[in-house]
Amino acid sequence: MxxxxxxxxxxxxxxxxxxxxxxxxxxxxxxxxxxxxxxxxxxxxxxxxxxxxxxxxxxxxxxxxxxxxxxxxxxxxxxxxxxxxxxxxxxxxxxxxxxxxLSAENLAERVPVCRPTDELAALATVINSMLDRIQRGITERDQVLDSQRLFVANAAHELRTPLTTMRTAIDVTLDGEPDRDELVAMAGDIAAAVETSQRTLDGLLILARSQAGPLRRAPVDLASIAAAAIDAADQTALGAVTLHADLQPAPASGEPVLLERMAGNLLENALRYNRPGGAVTVATGTAGGHIFLRMVNTGPPVTPDEERRLFEPFVRGARLDAGGTHDADGMHDADGMRGAGLGLSIVRAVVTAHDGEIFSTAPPTGGMDIAVHLPPALATPVPG
Structure with missing residues (x-):
């Protein structure tokens, strides 16, 4: 009883x-x-x-x-x-x-903490801290789910285009009695579509890897990574612009493969969306307690709305063709292949995974000024 x-x-x-x-x-x-x-x-x-x-x-x-x-x-x-x-x-x-x-949709309310501080006040404080952690976890989960839903939808749309191109090339070519030249042209169209799909899938894998969880960190030097990106850049694109490099030691900690992809994407973006006779400036160093990698390029003017959207997946900027005019869709590389539109979104994901920040400015004269800030290394960096 x-x-x-x-x-x-x-x-x-x-x-x-x-x-x-x-x-x-x-x-x-x-x-x-x-x-x-x-x-x-x-x-x-x-x-x-x-x-x-x-x-x-x-x-x-x-x-x-x-x-x-x-x-x-x-x-x-x-x-x-x-x-x-x-x-x-x-x-x-x-x-x-x-x-x-409280519920999953309403976690804003908190338990009042009574005074004076006693066991019950301590219990209320512990419960409020637990609710804060739960709310942060749910918010992050919702953001990840929303991002994944949007990303999957965009990826499906992007992969549908090369598949449609391949199917159309096959249907048109095999509709009659194709000769050797028509078969070679069909093979070229299919190869280009396959390469586009490959680039899109590679970008998806890089993004997934950067968002998979804690990274395996090692001492690296952003100056060496930037130098390697310059060496691996498209020599045709490098020949069309003037490259200025100011690579001061920039010791950081991170996963070298992802940081190499980040630097490569930044340089590729600076070269691709440029103008004939333009310039690209690459700089690394230490300032204000952080490590930075900065790339500045000339190119077509970028509106504030375009600047915000450039870091979203499958968003592409406008290019200038050889005659100095804007490309119609801004989606073709020098060899005519469509870009995947994942370059800067991969850069942002890699920077976020390394607890860094990314800053971008669109000068009125055109081009972009993009700076990546990373925490300094905790140990002596290993040269690239």
């Missing part, structure tokens, strides 16, 4: 039982002292003789009145215990009510 009581009822019962036990103990002690003669009731008569019956009646009367007083005190103790227990348990009820109102 006791187990079915509420916490307030059990506390009240405990308080009342303690008061009753203390009262019974005092009553028993008083009765013992009276029997032992420690108290003279009633006082002796003038002849010094105690009236036994009167003494017994006095003790009985005293015990009856003491029992009545104990009953009153016990009742008051029960009422007081009920009120005190309610006041003590009020923060618990507040915590329970807050927990009942």
């Amino acid at each position: 006791i187990s079915s009581l509420t916490a307030r009822g059990r506390l009240t019962l405990l308080y009342t039982a303690l008061v009753l036990a203390a009262g019974l103990l005092l009553l028993a002690l008083a009765y013992y002292l009276l029997l032992r003669g420690g108290l003279q009731l009633p006082p002796p008569d003038p002849d010094g003789v105690t009236d036994g019956p009167l003494r017994g009646e006095a003790i009985s009367a005293l015990l009856a009145r003491a029992a009545l007083a104990l009953l009153v005190v016990t009742t008051l103790a029960g009422l007081t215990g009920w009120l005190v227990a309610g006041r003590i348990l009020r923060p618990i009820r507040t915590i329970s009510g807050t927990a009942n109102r």
Whole structure:
């Protein structure tokens, strides 16, 4: 029966039982002292003789009145215990009510922290900290899910285009009696579509790898990585622009493969979206407690809206053709193959995975100024 009581009822019962036990103990002690003669009731008569019956009646009367007083005190103790227990348990009820109102869609409410600081205040603080962690986790989960849904939709759209190109080339070529030249042209169209699909899939794998979790970090030097990216760049594109390199030591920690891809994509973007006779400046170094890699290029003007969207997957900037005019769709490389539009989105994902920041500016004269800031290395970097 006791187990079915509420916490307030059990506390009240405990308080009342303690008061009753203390009262019974005092009553028993008083009765013992009276029997032992420690108290003279009633006082002796003038002849010094105690009236036994009167003494017994006095003790009985005293015990009856003491029992009545104990009953009153016990009742008051029960009422007081009920009120005190309610006041003590009020923060618990507040915590329970807050927990009942919380859900996956509503995690903004927090448990009030009472003063002064005690065990219940510490419990409320711990619960609020737990709710903060849960809310951050749910927010990050929703962001990842939204990003994945959008990414999968864009990827499906991008991969559908080369597949359609291949199917159209096959259907048109095999519609009649194709000669060797038509078959060679069909093979070239299919090869170009396959290469486009390959680049898109490679970009998807790089993005997935950068978002898979904690990275395997090693000491690296961004100057060496930038130099390797320059060596691996398209020599035809390098010949069409003037390259300025200011590669100061930039020791950082990270995964070399991802950082190499980041630098390569930045340089490829700076070369691809440029103008004949333009320039690209590549700089690395240390400033303000962080390591930086900066690339500045000339090129067509970029609006603020285009600048914000350039770091999203499958978004491409406008290019200038050999005549200095904008390419119609801004999606073709020098060999005529469509770009995947994943370059800067991969750069952003790699920078985020390395706990860094990326800053971009679109000068009014055209081109882009992109700077990557990474935390400094914790150990001596290994040369590239």
